[in-house]
Amino acid sequence: MDKEQYLQGLVRKLETSSPLPFEEREQLLRLPLTLKRFEGGQDIVSEGERTKQCCLVSEGLVCRYKIVGDGQRQILSLHLPGDIPDIHSLLVEQMDHNLGTLTPATVGFIPHEAVKSLTRSYYRIAEAFWRETLVEASIYREWMVGIGRRSAPSRIAHLFCEFITKMTAIGLSDGVTCELPLTQSEIADALGLSTVHMNKKLREIRQAGLVRVRSSRLTILDWNGLCELAEFDPDYLHLRRSSKI
Template identity: 90%
Template sequence: MDKDLYLHGLVRKLETSSPLQSEERDQLLRLPLTLKQFESGLDIVSEGERTKQCCLVAEGLVCRYKIVGDGQRQILSLHLPGDIPDIHSLLIEVMDHNLGTLTPATVGLIPHEAVRSLTRSYYRIAEAFWRETLVEAAIYREWMVGIGRRSAPSRIAHLFCEFITKMTAIGLSDGKTCELPLTQPEIADALGLSTVHMNKKLREIRQAGLVRLRANRLTILDWAGLCRLAEFDPDYLHLRETHPRK
């Protein structure tokens, strides 16, 4: 496996919101990276665990999640290649949620000390990581509004809009279609819905001619209509470039 390829993915992800200079890119590409493969449905880091490395998503789809008292799961966020979903572990010693795989995944482990050394030497890289955490906070706020106040169809549509916008930003979608390797129960877990209710409302969105979801592939058939249903405005993603669709 090509470690440089995955570190290039990190650089590309950071540059979706923070411009970097050539020297800063070079330093990021020199980070030590130990690759580890995980099957689907496994924890990368568990709640209560102390870690000495950050996890770079190299391949696959990863999520943060919590398990409540009756055993139900709430997915808190989705993470794509190039993300470091536990960058906060540099400062928060004990994990307060689980980080797990939704698909088979390859994760690059980067020692905390290597990241600390880099951010101490290059303040713009430190700012880029800090900006990533702020963007994640903005996404959390949007998800909270969705779960608290949006209808089920609007929540589903918003998830689709957000996912394909983020995939487009990192070069994994043309803005109209992308891989969406989520089961319907996983979508329900992300949106705070029962699987039965989610299935019913997803069927309505399909019948309205807004999307096609087949064999884990999402195709947007009516972007404007989907955005209206979702009340989707991509500003909260704070991307440097937008990807307009017709």
């Protein structure tokens, strides 16, 4: 796959919220991109680091995370192909969390100056990146509500609903099944649960006939039932109507 095809993933992701004019799409496809391959479990950018480039997730699954005093990890967000999870580094120079891979991944690095120049020249691109940061903030709020107030089964169901909805929006799912390359331990780290508790509650969701999780693949067996358990309303993702399940 050439660099332009990876940048098309960026355009596709930005357009899940709002369409871009032809000229802006073409300008995004001309961004300089340096590709690097990572194995699963590697840091792309570490907490405290200062960078001069943004990271475009081109293949694989990436997460933001923090390590607390006793060595436990809290996953803060999940990022799919087309995401630039550190777009804030354009203005916030020092990373206050880690950005790492959960699976083998290809990451494209785009110089900050190239992105800044583009946003100065094309206000719709600047708006698109600003919108992405606002959507990320909306997702953070939903995750905070989940960790703070939802039961463990509801948290798990909500993560499944969100993940397949986002995968569908970027063309990586048919809305029924998708790759879910997360271990149960990683899901527990994202939801603030112990692995033992996570395993028990996931088994309950399976036994209720809501989902099937097998060989790193998620299949939704009862979408309405899963949404009811999760209290899932996709409006917080701010997707265009054609991108929703």
